[in-house]
Amino acid sequence: MILRDDRFSEKVSPYLRPNFPYVCGRAAAWGKPCHNGPTADGSCGGTSECHPYNEGGRWICRRPPSAGGPCSEGPLPDGSCCKTLTACQPRRTVRKVRGRVSVMVAAVVIAAIAAFGFDFGNQEQVASSLDAGPLSSIHQNFTSEQGCNACHAAHGSGALGWLEAAMTKSGPSDNCTNCHQFKNPVNGPHNSALISASHPGSTSCTMCHTEHKGADANIVKMDDAQCNSCHKAKFASFATNHKEFSETYPFGQRTAIAFNHSSHFGKHFKDARYSKNAPANGCVGCHNVALAERNVPVRGFDDTCAGCHQDTVAGREFVMFTFPEFEENPIDIEDIIESPGGTLAAAAKATQDLQGEVEKLAETTGSASSKAIVEEIKTILADLGDRVGSEEADEEFEPISSETLSPVSAELLGVNGEEVGEYAEATKTLVEGVLENGVTALAELVDEAGGNPDSLLRGLSNSTVVPAFTAWAANKEYEAAGETIEKGWYANELSLVYRATAHGDPVMKAWLDYAAQNGSESLNEAFLSRTDGAGACTKCHAVSSTETDKNADKNKKVALKVEWKSHPADGSPLVKYSHKPHVNLLGPGSWCTSCHKINEKAEFSAAFNQLDPHKFSSNFSSVKKGTCVECHGGGQVSQTCTTCHEYHQEPGFKKTMMRQVAGKK
Template identity: 30%
Template sequence: MTGILDPDRFRFDRSSYERPNFPYRCGRGAAWGKPCANGPNIDGTCGGATACAPFRNPNGRYECRRPATAGGPCADGPKPDGSCSQTMPPCVPRRTLRGVRRRLAILAFGLVVALIAGFSGQSADQFGGLSSLNPGPLTAGHASFIAPGDCASCHAPHGSGSTDWIAAAFTASDNTANCTNCHTFGGPARAAHNAVVPEGSNLGDVSCQMCHTEHKGALADIVEINDVQCATCHKRKFTSFSSGHPAFSDRFPYFRRTAIRFDHASHFAKHFADQRFAERAPPTCVACHGENPNQRSLVRAGFESTCAACHGDQMAQRELVLLRLPEFPEAGIDRESVLEACGPMLDEIGAIIAPMETIEARREPGLGRELGAGALSALAGLLPVDPRRAAQRTRSPSLVRAVARYRADESVLMPGVGGGVAATIAGRTAGVPAPVLVGYSPILVGYSTSAPGAEPAPSPSDDAIVLAAVSDDPVVAGLSASLGDVVDFIAAHEDTIDRDMVIVLRDETGAAQDAFRDGDYMVVEIPDLGRDRFVIIDYFARDGQVLHMFPNRSVKNNFILSGVSLTLGVPGSGQESWQVGPPFGDDLLVVIASERLLYGGLRPTVEKTSEYLAFLEQQLARFASSGAVEIQYRVVTTAKDDAAATIIVERRRAEEKRIAAEKRAAEEKRTAEEKRIAEVKRIAEEKRIAEEKRAAEEKRIAEVKRTAEEKRTAEEKRIAEEKRIAEEKRVAEEERLAEEERLAEEEAEREEEEEEEYESVSTEEKSIVGAYLLDVATDDPDEYTEPMQELILAMADGGADPLAEMLDERAGEAVSGGLLAGLNPEVVKRVACAWAANLEYEAPADASLGGWYGDFLELRYRPKGHADTVAKAWIEFGLGVAQAADDDDSGERAVALRDSLIDSKEGVGACIKCHAVSQVDAETDTLAVEWRARDIERSRPHHLFFHDIHLRLLAARETKLEEADLGCRRCHVVDAGADFASGFADFDAMSYESNFKAITKNTCVDCHSEGNVRESCQLCHDYHREPSFKIRISRN
């Protein structure tokens, strides 16, 4: 029986010692045979081929050493050679379990090392991400910007070489630096909350990896942090928003005044509630604040779609006065300089010189000769009825002098009385009666051959055509000013004017009259025209209306046969009659005789001149080629009473008397001259006969003496010739000196006269802008006169350039481009020339569309509308120069300039009526206009609020504006008692009282509390300050 159950079978002498920790075991045992007692050798070879290794004793004999466990020494004993006699075939030892385990462990380790070594050298994304360097996919955002395998974007050691790579294991990595290669913040990247940490706070730096760890998969949220983490750093600990969060500030969220001064309280209560503005009032809050609502601050819909409905036209009403012509105590501007800068006839001449070709084409050939009435009218037509009559009146005396001075030998042509006769004045010394300046546009004509557009001559001379409307006579001035359209009409049809047509005006007594008093009846008489004509008689009054005298309701047939005189308006005749009434002054009576009927029927008895003239032009154009048309006109003078009439009549009679006296004097002179000529002729005849006799005698004597005298005569002739030449030289020199003396005297006399006559056209003070630019006081003529006059001259010469230079110099940088944008240099020149000539500048057109324009004594800018760039530029300029100003007079003027520009009521463009001006840097006292609604996101960067979801929950889009406590107004409660306006009285944006009541924490807790809407820190607070990216991607 087996000894398996024998407890002593493991005794040392009964069993062999097992060594499971050896790497090999007996191969026989492994094959389930009987293992040998020796077991395998340590090297894995069989140790059981013999039963023992015989031992040689000291006697030289071999002894069996088979162990007792194998049966003890064998009976055969060792062989003689010492080998064992008990041999067995060797086995193949097998590994023990421990040996196998060791090999597997080594294999596993080797496999791991091989895998790491095999794949670590590859890109992290090769072999399907098998590399040990691939810690997992990036979030989708980062994966979009970092190329596969571009580990070095964030991990500097990657790919840096084995030495650096190994060194990186022992040095701290700075991955935050790599983060900030792309990410930017509104503060230090390594500071907590990106905020500037107060000195001594000892908060230490933070790193991005504190909160954001990557390689968690494309959809991993690497942004989220929990409330407890917030509380770790914050001293004030609380469990949740609803429980423990501090109460909101008593000004929340209206800590600072708004950039736009919009008083919600008054608009809600007053303006929007007013039925007059009901259609323009927004129906809901989101009508103005509805754009892009997924933000903390709602974006206003913009001026054009909100405020403009009521306030759209206010910007243009606040103009900027760039320069104002101030009152000058004396004429300081050198006239020659003005002429040099502005041309020969100053401002008004410059305006009408331009159409030279037209003048050349329309005037009679050979100016200097007497012009016909048609040519005169044509020239008159070239002179539009100038609204600047006042300027012309002021200017005309010097014009007359200028023409007289420079064109003294030329003829001065003027239309005669009634416009029917042209008078010629030959150098004012021809003895021709002086013309009566009654009628349309008396004209002084000079002559030159210079081409149009040439540089103005240094002084008026033969190099310039000089045309000037001279209106010394106030009657003429008034006539032209009020009847300009009619005059233009007549001038335009000057070729049809029939000077032979006579218009007789009589009063009710039948006496011919030129002037009528209030209540007088006016009888119009047209003598026989000598041909059959349709006749139209119109009375153009100075008040812009026309009275159709003929045809009229009583005499509708206006066809007048040849040989028939026409008499109209006889009182009591049964026809229409006309009684003189206001307005009084000079009117025009126009007669149009046409071969064809110009129009049928009757016009309204009285209608607007402009409408009628337009109609008449149309009809004349229609019949231009179908029949002759003749036009004649006459000035009619009316007056209030006898006195006025008397003045006019006396003036006319005096004029007639003067003309008659001149005629009479001329006649007497002519008769005396004729007598003198006859006497001279008789004496001359007697002298001629005697002379003939003497000549014959002398001829004979001379013939005798001729030969003898030839030499003497020749000598005398030579001497006489020399004397004559010397005498001529002397006389010429004397004449030249005399002429120079005379001119000098005239010049001195003229200047003296001008000095004596000077009266500044302006009584205004300087503009604030001008005073600042020139650094002078606005109200001290002694201070501003000289620099202002120099500026005017510079402007007359260089347009806007002097202004631009001054502005750039004042600002210290090139700002004039924006400040003077759109300013036409020609306008500046014209304005300056007018001012230099002590004249008001009158703009040729109304600046209704906005922009720069000259207006009498001012150079102004009218803003074009909202966001006018020029107005903004000026306000920015004002703020800039005031900030840089010193504490002196100049600085005070800069401040005054700024204050005028940002005046909420009068400032340019009315910008500051709505846009707040706030101090943005207390240290430098820097002010800035808040042109755009303030970005609340930036002002409190760690606060979050999403209006969009709140608007939807509160149904704000459907809630009417007037529904208080609903929609937006549930949180934003209007505070009607707040003094909103006072918050804009200074530059301190924080001294402000909102017209909304502060929002309390309870307003939010109504929903955001435990068990209701979530209330985590990050719901309302953003850790980072203005997180953004350095590189922005834009789609072109």
């Protein structure tokens, strides 16, 4: 056509119809297209080149000019065209093909989604069109059994369930607490009731934690900017915007152990007498950096203080009971003997039985030692007989003791130990009780006074108590038979005494705790006075009020506690700091002083003279922000909020999780 000069003529170039869905099949195969063109239904438009018309009885060719005009041969006599072609198979146009391919792609996509989206059988699916990506490996572990339903309630709920889920809020947040637990409120800021009260917005887990980001994805990431979105004080960085730490940071209260770093390092460790016992590596001699976390725990007493203070601790004792002075003989010994179950009588009877056995033994064996034992028993029986048979009732009473009742006993009995008139009756009852029931009477007494006899009277046996009380009831001083191992419970002369076996003696601690919780002033004087005996424990172990000053009622007796163990500084629950990386970084030992500098001027000891632990003066100068900024201020060392702060309070797991973990193993 471009070869023709008249190519634009309407006779040569009819309208082209690109909107038509088919093209001539001949043309598609690079043959010569016929001018009939395909029909709208895709069939060949005709096999003859023209439809001749009849004019005046003659058939005339009407092949259009675009196909070359009337042919020279002319129509056949029957009026049909002389030029016929075989029919072609028209092809679809590119547009039509495109439309069909689009429909096919749509069908394939829908079919694929359906095939991989719905579980037709129950077999493991290789792939799923519901798959949103791999879970973090930890979640993967715990959800593999339940599958998607572990988090997504709508999974597998059918069309209606999906419709409902699509219309409503159906995110997975609600299901997190199936495993995780936090301090309430779970959906409040920082899990803090306090913050929630003032900032009532509800939070949900998926705000920060999103899943399906891959097995190794960090799903707990939190940016400073996210903190800034709620917090009014906006932070560009720790170095520039964080406020100065509190004046005493990091110390919120005095230490549990009144260990004066200042005096020890300044004086004692330099003292030639003790220097060999001084910790070899400085700080880490006592502080166990291997366990460094937020706190660097102090090693036990035996590894530390014991080097110097071992002796002073063992041997501390306290007097449980002192047989006091009476104005008249309080106890009718006859009653005791004659009483059927009297201990003395029973003892006499038992001794006589024993004598008989031993005599028989002596006769049969004839050994010298057996005879000596028999003689001894005879002496005891004689003595018993003397005592049982003595009659002193009418004689002038000469009390053996001139002591007062020991404060502990007075406290237990609830009487004034100084006044004979007050304690005589109670003591008499006690002594009679002991004579009758042994230790049990003392246990009952302790129990009545609110103490726990199991711990307070641990190790106390009848064999210690009964002979002593018997002697005192007879208005005699008790002399323990044979040697006295003065550790633990023992009676001596007029007293029942407990002597600490070693540092950390449980009975001693129990008594101190008892005194701290229930004690009167006199008892406290005895146990918590930081002076002699048992009270000396509190020279090092701080005694603190269990209540803060503010809440303390002046008139009410304040419960105290003895701080046995070194405790971590109680900072904000949302602050975290770990010594470990810092220690590793700076090196052990004296490097601690990079941050913690001994403050020699601090009146450290004075703080232990009172009960409030928050009134204190640390051995160390407080750590200032600047100290941290020295490293956490530049570009390379992290200074994000989450470096030092936590979001959640008391995060943990439901107990059922532990069973799951156990089950897995």
